[in-house]
Amino acid sequence: MRIAIIGGTGQMGRWFAAFLKRKGNTVIISGRDRRKASRVARSIGVEAAGSNIDAVGGADLVIISVLPPYLERVLREISPRLTEKQRVIDITSIKAVPVRLMHRYIKRSVVLGTHPMFGPSADTKGQNFILTPTNAKEKRFARELGRMLSDYGFSVRTTTPEKHDAMIGYILSLTHFIGFVTADTWKTLRMERYINASSTSFKFLLKFAKSVVDSDPGLYSYIQMDVPTSSKAESAFVKQARMWSGIVRKRDRSRFEARMNELSRYLERLEI
Numbered sequence: 001m002r003i004a005i006i007g008g009t010g011q012m013g014r015w016f017a018a019f020l021k022r023k024g025n026t027v028i029i030s031g032r033d034r035r036k037a038s039r040v041a042r043s044i045g046v047e048a049a050g051s052n053i054d055a056v057g058g059a060d061l062v063i064i065s066v067l068p069p070y071l072e073r074v075l076r077e078i079s080p081r082l083t084e085k086q087r088v089i090d091i092t093s094i095k096a097v098p099v100r101l102m103h104r105y106i107k108r109s110v111v112l113g114t115h116p117m118f119g120p121s122a123d124t125k126g127q128n129f130i131l132t133p134t135n136a137k138e139k140r141f142a143r144e145l146g147r148m149l150s151d152y153g154f155s156v157r158t159t160t161p162e163k164h165d166a167m168i169g170y171i172l173s174l175t176h177f178i179g180f181v182t183a184d185t186w187k188t189l190r191m192e193r194y195i196n197a198s199s200t201s202f203k204f205l206l207k208f209a210k211s212v213v214d215s216d217p218g219l220y221s222y223i224q225m226d227v228p229t230s231s232k233a234e235s236a237f238v239k240q241a242r243m244w245s246g247i248v249r250k251r252d253r254s255r256f257e258a259r260m261n262e263l264s265r266y267l268e269r270l271e272i
């Protein structure tokens, strides 16, 4: 299959370009800077296009891999060139607004909102890939794409764009929020003084918090601020932190132990 990746110079775009090439596809990438696109393409061993328009010409599948604020501009630019035979997916981390934009601009090709639930350093095996079809044509395409992604080792899930975004508030926004607060608390407490005596659990948490704060602030602010359920999830976190702090301050050992046991049983059920 011939696959064009717009934003193929970015983190996810490069990852998909290399991955899809390894799977036997012909891949062509574009970015805003033609020289950068050529450099990146050479390093991965794929083709570079001089522009987004050139990239989509002749592609069976177009993958749009740009940050949310740039999506509309890309759609406006490529839509006049797209044909009925072509398929277009975006991989934006939120889905309701991007899917609406794709419907607004792309009238001839079949479109599909997707969200790979992993970053560019991940191993594909068992990683979740969410598809958000909204009508019969998109559902058919989602089944086809889903089969291909399953063959590639992904766990494919289908939902609506709105349900996807509601879920993202709990799965991504809350997780990132815990990372920011953890790193900020350590900074406030000047934890560097104790780093040489750190424990296994501290090192584990340090790795997690570092992976969160080292990510792209532009993308992460979007996930925090434009997902409707983020603030609900974060309020629950703050409330539970206060509750735990109350148990500790009151030295309520029996409640502490009962709650820990209850949570252990709960997480056992959640384990994947």
Ligand SMILES: NC(=O)c1ccc[n+]([C@@H]2O[C@H](COP(=O)([O-])OP(=O)(O)OC[C@H]3O[C@@H](n4cnc5c(N)ncnc54)[C@H](OP(=O)(O)O)[C@@H]3O)[C@@H](O)[C@H]2O)c1
Pocket (backbone or CB within 6 Å): 006, 007, 008, 009, 010, 011, 012, 013, 030, 031, 032, 033, 036, 052, 065, 066, 067, 068, 070, 073, 074, 091, 092, 093, 094, 115, 116, 117, 118, 119, 120, 216, 219
């Ligand atoms: N990073 C993650 O962990 C992750 C996970 C799942 C989904 N996603 C989604 O994947 C998408 C890409 O994220 P990313 O982390 O790869 O971001 P990124 O590293 O910033 O890459 C975005 C790319 O978009 C390109 N771009 C911007 N405007 C463009 C335009 N008008 N025409 C062509 N290319 C343009 C940029 O190219 P140049 O700068 O070279 O011009 C840049 O390389 C986002 O929608 C994000 O929500 C990210």
